Each structure stands twice: as C-alpha cells, then as structure tokens.
Amino acid sequence: MSQSTQVRKIDVETIRQDFPILGREVNGYPLIYFDNAATAQTPKQVMDAIVDYYSNYNANIHRGVHALSQEATDKYEQARIKIQQHFNAEHAHEIIMTSGTTHGINLVANGFSSLLKSGDEILVSAMEHHSNIVPWQMLAEKTGAKLKVIPMNEKGELILDEYRNLISDRTKLVFVNHVSNALGTVNPVKEIIDIAHEAGAAVLIDGAQASPHIKADVQELDVDFYVVSAHKMCGPTGVGMLYGKQEWLEKLPPYQGGGEMIATVSFEKTTYAGLPHKFEAGTPNICGGIAFGAALDYMNSIGFEEIASYEDELLQYATSRLKEIEGMKIYGEAEEKTAVISFNVEGLHPYDIGTLLDKMGIAVRTGHHCAQPVMDFFKIPGTVRASFAFYNTKEEIDTFMEALKKALMMLQ
Incomplete structure (x- = not known):
C-alpha cells in the first residue's frame, strides 16, 4: 500500500476508554466481548x-x-x-x-x-x-x-x-x-x-x-x-x-x-x-x-476504512491462531469476509465450548445464529461464533485462545 493511500491506524486503547462495559469482570475474569455480530457495545458518547x-x-x-x-x-x-x-x-x-x-x-x-x-x-x-x-x-x-x-x-x-x-x-x-x-x-x-x-x-x-x-x-x-x-x-x-x-x-x-x-x-x-x-x-x-x-x-469519527482495516487484522490473526488447534473446523472461508469466525472442534458440541468460555469471562455466541438453513447445509447443529469489533485487541484473542485450549482439555 502506497504512503498516500495508507489507512491510518486507530488508537485502540483510547477507543476502549469510551466503552465502560469493557472494564467490568465476568465470573472473576476481565470481560472479553466477542459477540459483536449480535450486538455491538455502546460508547459513552451515545x-x-x-x-x-x-x-x-x-x-x-x-x-x-x-x-x-x-x-x-x-x-x-x-x-x-x-x-x-x-x-x-x-x-x-x-x-x-x-x-x-x-x-x-x-x-x-x-x-x-x-x-x-x-x-x-x-x-x-x-x-x-x-x-x-x-x-x-x-x-x-x-x-x-x-x-x-x-x-x-x-x-x-x-x-x-x-x-x-x-x-x-x-x-x-x-x-x-x-x-x-x-x-x-x-x-x-x-x-x-x-x-x-x-x-x-x-x-x-x-x-x-x-x-x-x-x-x-x-x-x-x-x-x-x-x-x-x-x-x-x-x-x-x-x-x-x-x-x-x-x-x-x-x-x-x-x-x-x-x-x-x-x-x-x-x-x-x-x-x-x-x-x-x-x-x-x-x-x-x-x-x-x-x-x-x-x-x-x-x-x-474513527473512520470506516480504518475500522475495516483493523478488524481484518484481528480476523486474520484469530483465524491463524484457531488453525493451531487439532480438529478445528472453520465454517465460511470466503475470499471476502468481515471479522466473524464460526467454528467447531471435532467431537465437541458448540454449546459446551461456549459455556466454559463464559466461565472464563469470554462472551461468544453458540447455536445456529438464526440461520438454520446454513447449519443444515453443513450438516451441523450449530457453531461457536467469535465476532470482533474495532475495540477488541490481539491480546484479547491470545487470552481467548488460552481459555479455549483449557476448555477443550476439560471436554476431551
């Protein structure tokens, strides 16, 4: 990307200060909110x-x-x-x-x-x-x-x-x-x-x-x-x-x-x-x-090009990290994607994974996501869906991965 067309980096840490909910704890852990495709969080300005x-x-x-x-x-x-x-x-x-x-x-x-x-x-x-x-x-x-x-x-x-x-x-x-x-x-x-x-x-x-x-x-x-x-x-x-x-x-x-x-x-x-x-x-x-x-x-005020560029970074990073896990299946690998990853781990029910992640303060969505024909196409009951927003971080993805690996050890 040339210097003249380069999209400026967003200041994620400053942005996170606009969202009070991101400072709370869930079950004794700092909240990691990866259910943005269902509802985005609301900044103080709103x-x-x-x-x-x-x-x-x-x-x-x-x-x-x-x-x-x-x-x-x-x-x-x-x-x-x-x-x-x-x-x-x-x-x-x-x-x-x-x-x-x-x-x-x-x-x-x-x-x-x-x-x-x-x-x-x-x-x-x-x-x-x-x-x-x-x-x-x-x-x-x-x-x-x-x-x-x-x-x-x-x-x-x-x-x-x-x-x-x-x-x-x-x-x-x-x-x-x-x-x-x-x-x-x-x-x-x-x-x-x-x-x-x-x-x-x-x-x-x-x-x-x-x-x-x-x-x-x-x-x-x-x-x-x-x-x-x-x-x-x-x-x-x-x-x-x-x-x-x-x-x-x-x-x-x-x-x-x-x-x-x-x-x-x-x-x-x-x-x-x-x-x-x-x-x-x-x-x-x-x-x-x-x-x-x-x-x-x-x-x-943040900029949609800036948001899209940063969220794509999060998507690529999380996708590569998830592929480290044995038995991982990601659904939806289109050339053009937004920051949503639907996945299952072989032999495990998505609800069980989502429940254990919640115990560790991580909010993801599980189920058919009101898109049952999609699940029927893939012949699955549902998926775990992690969806990212511009106020999420790679550090949160790392913590999510640690929690996911812990959950999988408990379930296997």
Missing part, C-alpha cells in the same frame, strides 16, 4: 446523547408547538439526515425509521402482498437470517408467489451462475444479506442487484451485519431497499432504518395505521401523509433515533 434527551428535552415530536417538542423534533429529524448522509440516500424522506432490520423487512414484505400474484417468483439466498426468510415465506403463502433459493458452496459463497439460472421475467423480488451473520461472507451485492434489475426485479439488501464494517452507498449500489439496525453500530436496541427508493415507497401501501401517518381523517375517508411519515405510525423511539445519529457520528 449514552450521553440518551441522557441528554431525557434530561433536557424529552417530548413528543412533530405535534407540539412548545419549545421542548420543537427541540426534540429538530434533533430527531437531524438524526434522519445523518442517516441519509451516511448511506448516501438521495432524499431524507427515503429514510424510514424502524424498530430494527426485522421491522424494515416486514414493512416491505407487507407492502408487496398487494403487488404480487400467483405465478410470480421471489428469490432469497441460502445464507439468510431467519428474519430474511420467514417474512418472504409468509408473503409467498399469502400471494401464491413461489419462493426460490440461491444456493451456496462449501466456502460459504453464493453461486452466482445458479442465481443467473434461477432469475427470470417471473422474478419480482430478490432478497440477499450484504454480509452473512453466521459466516461473515461479504456477498457481491452490486452484481446481484444489477442482474436482478436486468430481469425487472426489485432488490432488498439486509445490511444488518454489513453496517458496522462497510459504509454502504445506496445510490452507488442502485439498491431498491436497504435495512439496518442501530444496535449493530454502537447504537441502542429497538431502532433501525429502512431505506427505500422514493418511487418504491410511494407504490407500497402503509404498513400500520395510526397517528402521524395520516394527512386527514374522517369516518368516511382517510388520506395518508407523504414520505416518510406514511410508514411511521405512532410515537417513534425518539431517543433511539437521536442516539442512532450519535452512534453514526462516533463511528465516522
């Missing part, structure tokens, strides 16, 4: 935004003429603009505030129930989270559309030639995750989107796992819908966003009825509000939305 909201301007938004309401409205809408700018949406009203990725997916699936008919086809990939499978199964049952699956190979990569064979003029929707939560695979979403558009199909990309590592540009991708959750990005739980192209959001009917999503109401007729309010019925998670904006500010 906590401060939450406390500031409840301490100084807690009020409902959009409806009040008083000062607190106007201040809360301004802060909430500023957060929407931060999200728009982060993902490079053309318009702020293309950003729909949701309770998270699952909410966004269900909103789109519900909308398409009035647009699909029997004989239409929808495609999902073989490596999806249950949240990006079940809503489309429900949609297929409701409309008579047929659900087809894009297969993957043993490395945990989608087979694009098979995708090209599956897609046709009957295909109306394609749904793929940007990054697999179970394997860490980064999917070639731009190519997937272009192929779908050539066939006249719309595309939803589940960006939940990509968003902490990759700064997606929705206009460059030319994606129709993109969904994320704030809690994967150092933000609070219970808030996320759905990006949708304006023309698609205008075609879809409202997802829920209630306050805020209306223009006028009488017992004879209701007219709906324009975007984004058409899809935001009821009082939103105001504080969560503002804190989501603060989390984006925080991560952008």
Whole structure:
C-alpha cells in the first residue's frame, strides 16, 4: 500500500476508554466481548446523547408547538439526515425509521402482498437470517408467489451462475444479506442487484451485519431497499432504518395505521401523509433515533476504512491462531469476509465450548445464529461464533485462545 493511500491506524486503547462495559469482570475474569455480530457495545458518547434527551428535552415530536417538542423534533429529524448522509440516500424522506432490520423487512414484505400474484417468483439466498426468510415465506403463502433459493458452496459463497439460472421475467423480488451473520461472507451485492434489475426485479439488501464494517452507498449500489439496525453500530436496541427508493415507497401501501401517518381523517375517508411519515405510525423511539445519529457520528469519527482495516487484522490473526488447534473446523472461508469466525472442534458440541468460555469471562455466541438453513447445509447443529469489533485487541484473542485450549482439555 502506497504512503498516500495508507489507512491510518486507530488508537485502540483510547477507543476502549469510551466503552465502560469493557472494564467490568465476568465470573472473576476481565470481560472479553466477542459477540459483536449480535450486538455491538455502546460508547459513552451515545449514552450521553440518551441522557441528554431525557434530561433536557424529552417530548413528543412533530405535534407540539412548545419549545421542548420543537427541540426534540429538530434533533430527531437531524438524526434522519445523518442517516441519509451516511448511506448516501438521495432524499431524507427515503429514510424510514424502524424498530430494527426485522421491522424494515416486514414493512416491505407487507407492502408487496398487494403487488404480487400467483405465478410470480421471489428469490432469497441460502445464507439468510431467519428474519430474511420467514417474512418472504409468509408473503409467498399469502400471494401464491413461489419462493426460490440461491444456493451456496462449501466456502460459504453464493453461486452466482445458479442465481443467473434461477432469475427470470417471473422474478419480482430478490432478497440477499450484504454480509452473512453466521459466516461473515461479504456477498457481491452490486452484481446481484444489477442482474436482478436486468430481469425487472426489485432488490432488498439486509445490511444488518454489513453496517458496522462497510459504509454502504445506496445510490452507488442502485439498491431498491436497504435495512439496518442501530444496535449493530454502537447504537441502542429497538431502532433501525429502512431505506427505500422514493418511487418504491410511494407504490407500497402503509404498513400500520395510526397517528402521524395520516394527512386527514374522517369516518368516511382517510388520506395518508407523504414520505416518510406514511410508514411511521405512532410515537417513534425518539431517543433511539437521536442516539442512532450519535452512534453514526462516533463511528465516522474513527473512520470506516480504518475500522475495516483493523478488524481484518484481528480476523486474520484469530483465524491463524484457531488453525493451531487439532480438529478445528472453520465454517465460511470466503475470499471476502468481515471479522466473524464460526467454528467447531471435532467431537465437541458448540454449546459446551461456549459455556466454559463464559466461565472464563469470554462472551461468544453458540447455536445456529438464526440461520438454520446454513447449519443444515453443513450438516451441523450449530457453531461457536467469535465476532470482533474495532475495540477488541490481539491480546484479547491470545487470552481467548488460552481459555479455549483449557476448555477443550476439560471436554476431551
């Protein structure tokens, strides 16, 4: 890498001071948190935004003429603009505030129930989270559309030639995750989107796992819908966003009825509000939305290129260390990966390994990771998943390895 393009190193020790939870102990050991793919930890800067909201301007938004309401409205809408700018949406009203990725997916699936008919086809990939499978199964049952699956190979990569064979003029929707939560695979979403558009199909990309590592540009991708959750990005739980192209959001009917999503109401007729309010019925998670904006500010202050470069270092280091262990099997060895390692050790159940690691203060995830079809593909009940963030260290990986070897001695 040339000097002019070299990515600056992040100051991990200074960053760790922003996360109070990293200083605590679990079962008498210093906490090592390797479950970032489930939920990232929250820095003080985001906590401060939450406390500031409840301490100084807690009020409902959009409806009040008083000062607190106007201040809360301004802060909430500023957060929407931060999200728009982060993902490079053309318009702020293309950003729909949701309770998270699952909410966004269900909103789109519900909308398409009035647009699909029997004989239409929808495609999902073989490596999806249950949240990006079940809503489309429900949609297929409701409309008579047929659900087809894009297969993957043993490395945990989608087979694009098979995708090209599956897609046709009957295909109306394609749904793929940007990054697999179970394997860490980064999917070639731009190519997937272009192929779908050539066939006249719309595309939803589940960006939940990509968003902490990759700064997606929705206009460059030319994606129709993109969904994320704030809690994967150092933000609070219970808030996320759905990006949708304006023309698609205008075609879809409202997802829920209630306050805020209306223009006028009488017992004879209701007219709906324009975007984004058409899809935001009821009082939103105001504080969560503002804190989501603060989390984006925080991560952008570190830099996504810097985050990705450092996390890749952690991934490569942990992968090489894990391969030292006899009987080690890593699932998901795609060329393009984020900092996620799913593994098993021959003859041992992942739950037992995870339980013993927890006794030594190390948080990993075990099970099927809400991606049971992936586990069925590999013919396993689940894996141990270690997932890293920019506030983790190689020293933590070394401690994890010592604990893992100790756990394996106890189990074998």
